[in-house]
Amino acid sequence: MVERDQVWPLAPSGSLRSDQDEASVFAKNVRKQRFIKCCGCIIAFMLILAVVIIILAFTVFRVKEPVIKMNEVTVTRLELVNGTVPKPGVNMSLIADVSVKNPNAASFKYSNTTTTLYYHGTVVGEARGPPGKSRAWRTMRMNISVDIITDSLLSNPNLKTDTKLGLLPMSSYSRIPGRVNMLNIVKKHVIVKMNCTMTVNISSRAIQEQKCKRHVKL
Known part of the structure; x- marks a missing residue:
């Protein structure tokens, strides 16, 4: 018997483009979430720093009378x-x-x-x-x-x-x-x-x- 090579059907070009679009959207969402987290950390740090400065200004750094x-x-x-x-x-x-x-x-x-x-x-x-x-x-x-x-x-x-x-x-x-x-x-x-x-x-x-x-x- 003559063995025939098995031939796999090619995926439609439209399906490849859809997968690429989904990967691109996913990557954008990941970068967006990272950016939001980074901004949130910076804002939280600035708020904590401001609170610390205010506390120091009214306690340690407040000039008291000799x-x-x-x-x-x-x-x-x-x-x-x-x-x-x-x-x-x-x-x-x-x-x-x-x-x-x-x-x-x-x-x-x-x-x-x-x-x-x-x-x-x-x-x-x-x-x-x-x-x-x-x-x-x-x-x-x-x-x-x-x-x-x-x-x-x-x-x-x-x-x-x-x-x-x-x-x-x-x-x-x-x-x-x-x-x-x-x-x-x-x-x-x-x-x-x-x-x-x-x-x-x-x-x-x-x-x-x-x-x-x-x-x-x-």
């Missing part, structure tokens, strides 16, 4: 006549122990500090402190020496009354300008001001009834 505090004032030099009146020509000296607390997540760098001392509204002394830097969440302490001009005290008409009581009522004004810098993103100028009232006991050379109020300008 706290200045007058811890102690010490009389280091006071020469008296008859034990009650400051000696003419000899200045009286005070040392103020001042602390600057930085509650921010970045350092607080401040320039020269100034402290002015008043006696019944008249300037009797002034001092300048060196610039410094308070690290994040840390407290910086410094001693400021103030020389009081005794002649300014003696020329004040209230001195006689106060020396009889053995007390010198005084007030001080301190100013600390500085800047808070957070990762070079948030930069804020800050001015810390503090007004204090105190009473110097002439005989014991101690400070009595000290009260302070502070004001911060951002």
